[in-house]
Amino acid sequence: MESLIEQIKHGQIWDFHGGIHPPEHKTQSNQGEVLPNIVPTELVIPLKQHIGSKGKLRVSQGDHVLAGQALTETDIQQCVPVHAPTSGVVVAIEDRTIAHPSGLSDRCVVIQPDGKDTWGPKTALPAYRTQPPEQLIDHIRSMGIAGMGGAGFPTARKLQSGLARTEVLIINAAECEPYITADDRLMQDCADEIVAGIQILNHIVKPKLSVIGIEDNKPEAIAALKAAVESVDEDILIQVVPTKYPSGGEKQLIQIITGKEVPAKAFPASIGVLMQNIGTTYAIKRAVLDGEPLIKRVVTLTGKTLKTQQNRWALLGTPIGELLAHHGYKAEKKLPRVIIGGPMMGFTVPHTQVPVTKTTNCVLVPTRKEISPAKQEMACIRCSACADVCPAHLLPQQLQWYAKDQDYDKCQDYDLFDCIECGACAYVCPSEIPLVQYYRQAKAEIREIEAEKEAAERARQRFEAKKARMEREKQEREEKHRKAAERRKKAAQQNTGSDDALNAAVERVKAKKAAQAASSDVKPAVAAAIARAKAKQAEAAQAGSDEPDNSEMMKLREERKRQARERKAAKDAQKASATADSQATSDNTDSQDGKKDAVAAAIARAKARKAAQQSDTNSESTPAAEQSSASEDAKAQTDDAGDKKAAVAAAVARAKARKAAQQGDAKAQPDTAADTSSDAADTASAADETNDKKAAVAAAVARAKARKAAQQGDTKTQPETAANKPPDNAADTASATDEANDKKAAVAAAVARAKARKAAQQSHTNSESTPAADTSSDDANTASATDEVNDKKAAVAAAVARAKARKAAKQTQEDKE
Template sequence: MLSIIEQIKQGKLWDFHGGIHPAENKKISNQSPIVSAGIPQELVLPLKQHIGSKGDIIVSVGDKVQKGQALTQGDIAMCVPVHAPTSGTVIAIEQRTTAHPSGLSDLCIVLHPDHTDTWGKKKTYADYQDRDPAELIETIRLSGIAGLGGAGFPTARKLQGGLGNVDILIINAAECEPYITADDRLMRDYAEEVIEGVRILRHIISPKLTIIGIEDNKPEAIKALEQHVTEADNILIRVVPTKYPSGSSKQLVKILTGREVPSQSRSTSVGVIMQNIGTAFAIKRAIIDGEPLIERVVTLTGEAFKKRGNVFAMLGTPIAYLLDKFGYKADKKHPRVIIGGSLMGFTLPHSNVPITKITNCILAPKRKELPLHTYEMACIRCSACADVCPSSLLPQQLQWYAKDQNYDKCEEYNLQDCIECGACAYVCPSEIPLVQYYRQAKAEIWARSQDEMNAERARQRFEAKQARMERDKAERENRFKKAADSRRDEMAKTGGNDAVAAAIARVKAKQAAAKADTAEVKPAVAAAIAKAKAKQAASAQGATSESQPDNSEMAKLREERKRQARERKAEKEATANNQPAAENDSKKDAVAAAVARAKARKAAQQTGTQAEVEAENVDPKKAAVAAAVARAKARKAAQQAETKAESAPEPVVEAENVDPKKAAVAAAVARAKARKAAQQAEAQAESAPEPVVEAENVDPKKAAVAAAVARAKARKAAQQAAKEQQNIEED
């Protein structure tokens, strides 16, 4: 049985499932050679023009740059730099709308050309056959080359993945999509450089067989390539039938080799590596001429263009500039500008969008040329989409799940294998924009996977941090333990004691001594605490008994005052109506006065005695306050008694019975004795010692109660003295 390579050399071809044959519309743009589009007034260079990550900006606003100078840089294989397409000045680094179906903006470097087109330093490898493949791959990466067929996969990364893993190199020259003729004209006009680029790829990959796959609708390009291929090149030009999408990577591999690329895998998994014909041309320019990827061939086609053809457009050239220069005349009812072909392209939101590395066509159709499919209808389940799907998918089910946002089912039905060729939408009688549903679902799935990856990375970082902290802790403890062991060993060798152990022993000894002292003092402290608690209990009991003072004495005093007032009133009335009563016996009056004075003295003495007794039972501070109040009231009572005694009418006696002189002397003696008795009572009250107490041992509430009781007793004594005096006078 012949091997695959032998079958290929014998001209065997295979076929893939599905496919369509739409109108090609290629002749309107492939009849004239490629021309230069010129230098616009402004170049807008997005940082991301490929699959992968952005590079780091290495220029600033105001910098002057030369043609071919790198504007960004990156150290990973999936990051390719962006270069200045011409010499000029960086005027801005800002957000601008990019060539993407979403119409969103991205960070861009805006360059103002100086129209001198001055080249910077070039690094060439004319002797590339003597160079190591890794060095050439790095040069390709630094030249910013990505796949120019439309996918934009970094070429250097693809070549690295194919080293030693592939035996067949395929150069994709099929260019199967309608309207696009960029590769066709490139092969016609620059066939020699294209073949030289293929030779460089063969030198890097070292495959067993190299195949250039081209559709049979490009006879001029086939002829041009055959003129520059020699037998020593070991390059086969294989012409395949025209069928869309035969230019897709997996489908072309199946046609040329018969190998089926597995789901969600690349062609390198079956020993095949594929590069676009435009990429081979860019590699030749980078290795042989030292020119990075700063321009590409773009097809300008559609009936809205007056001048149709292919141009070399600098990367970053605004599409509006190309429309104006090549005679674009917009359709009156439905003006459209499409990037890409009629099946895989997308309509731009506006024309101020730059040319990028993956822009191969600008299509400006008239309304009749390319009808609008704006009336989506219900699916009639005709299965036409499944019949033409080149990836053998089920477009109908995928559309249902994508519309329902059931992304798990989309992945289960291998949505990622969809190449977005648009064949399903092309044949759909209900005009359902199937590809749009697939693109949106893919974007959502990609965003979800990115979130999961970020969460997983965060988890791994957290676990790594925890492990590192535990490891550091263990190392630290081990280090301290070793240091302590070494210190003990060293002290044991020198005959000394462990300083740490000695310090711990000293601390324990101090603690034991402190506990012993505390134990000795504890009985005395406990006794003091017991005494204090007993005093507090007694004080609380006294406060409880005194918290509700007996007011019965006060009530009696008030009743007595009322009675005395009534009696005085009656006495005044009797005095006003009648003549003074008969004069009593003068001897009786004198005796009564003496008795009154004696009772006043006794009342004063009793007041002082009661104050002394209460001083023993009452809180010292309270007693001091009460004693002061009692002294004041005693003085007042004595003065009132004296005043009443002096104001008592001296009895008038008959001359024959009483000696007037003796009576006057007796009255004066009585008054003097009364005054003396009052002074003595006051002196005794004042001379009573006032105890000194500490403020912290006095209860303010108890002191107030004691003072109130003392005042009540003083008032009672004074009232009793006044009552007795009045009784004497009445008698």
């Protein structure tokens, strides 16, 4: 059995399913040679003229470019750059309408030619046989070459996929579309250059066999190719195939020549076949041997609205309107149409300013009679004619239903993307259904959905990768912390002694801080008192006493009260001193300062004598058995103490009077001690009657004496009788008597306060019973002095009383010793 290569060499051909035979109309444009290109007023060059992504722009507005200069750059094989077709100035970089079925706009570089057609440096590789295939492929990519007969697949990417796996190289020269003759005239006029391009491809992919597939309706092209092939030493086969549309399709021509079918969603390289278009082969020769990038191509200008229907070289970016103008274009009035491509696979553009691109092989401008306009779509009659002519073995009717219903899953189940959009189904449809339009719309929607899914999938993968990375970092941190803890534990086990010393030092510091906090919160005296109180309570609890001993706590409380009163008295004294200084500056009050001091001293002595009398009265009310043993001694000591106290009080009064006389006005007369002592009781009585405030002060003084006496009694811890007390300390005598009867200090203090209040009341009563004759002589002066007595005098009186009480307590202690 002969191999596939031998069968092809012997002229064996196969056939594909379906196909049609529409009118060709090729003789309208293939009778003359290819016309030279024209230089338009402006060139509009889209940045994307192929399948793939755009390149990075290398020029900006205002730049001057040369012919063949790259306008974009890229380093990936799926993207090819675009080049300047001629020299000129970049006047704009903006969106313009491009040659696409959607009629949308895309980014374009607008160049205004300067008419000089100045070329930049050319990079040619005449000794290409010494170059490795990879370098040649990269050179082809940099020259911007893409498929020129179909969708514009990047040539370098296709060659890369065919390296070391291509058995049959097929050059597609079928050109089955009606009206189109660009490849036919190119083969007739440039057959030698096409064969040179085939030689370059053979050097790159190294196939076992190279075949030119051409339809039998191009006899002139076949003859020109055979002559060119015979002049070279290459094994190139020219295979003539029957004319049938769409035999120029990639998969259909491969099946005709090799008998193999390309699997769905696969490339021809998967079955060992590589296919290139005639125009692409010519561009490869110009790029490698001449160093010219793809900047122009042959375009068929046909249609009965033109005066001259012929093929012409066109610079890429030339507006179609300028090409048509050179061929006498006269638009149809009722139905003007400009079709890019043939009548089967072409599409209508919105206006004539659409530029020529790398895939523009024909511009068709027919009349209404030449190509009738599309009629109104009717319902499908299920004739199955579309399925009979489909070269891809599809079910066009089912696909149209699902596409119309937007059931894209079903569309993919019925292999929608295997459709080559040849238009054979729509050509034979009796219901005038534009099936190809439904398929194109469905394909666009599916591509958009797939792009969204891919974006979502990439986002999901990135999220999962981030989540995994964070989890991994977390585990690494935990492991790191665990190892660090183990190291610390081992170090602690090794340094047990040092840890014990450290812990002991920490405990000492804590204890020191606690002691400092306790000492700062509680004063030493208070802390000692609290400790003594707690000790006594503990002793009482051990002794079985029901009532705890609160004497220490009472002493502490009284001490705090006393300190508070002293602070208050000091503040009052300062305030009173400031007031007295301000009063001393006035002439009206200077003469009364001495009298105020004398009055205060007299009041203090009178209250002391009244308190002593009241104490004597209380002592007389005690049981006779308690007073009989000490009556005589108490009376003697009381008299002595009274005389001593009176002498001290008189001395203090005289000193204050002399000081007041020195500070007072020169007219003021100093008061003598005799006057002061003789009127002390009267003045005190007048003060009590005139101002209730003075009575309250006197009562407070008495209470202070009583509390002081109680404290002295508790400190001595020995019962004191009335005989041991001076006559001025009546409250002390009562407190001592109560201690002798085992009463608590709290009870003694309460009794002392009650007696002090009673003494104050008795003093007030005695002052009311004083004869009027005693007070009549100084009534006016006393009233005036009482009104002027302020808080300073009360504070002075209280201080004098406290001094007397302390002195009496000291005397009592000396008597005991």
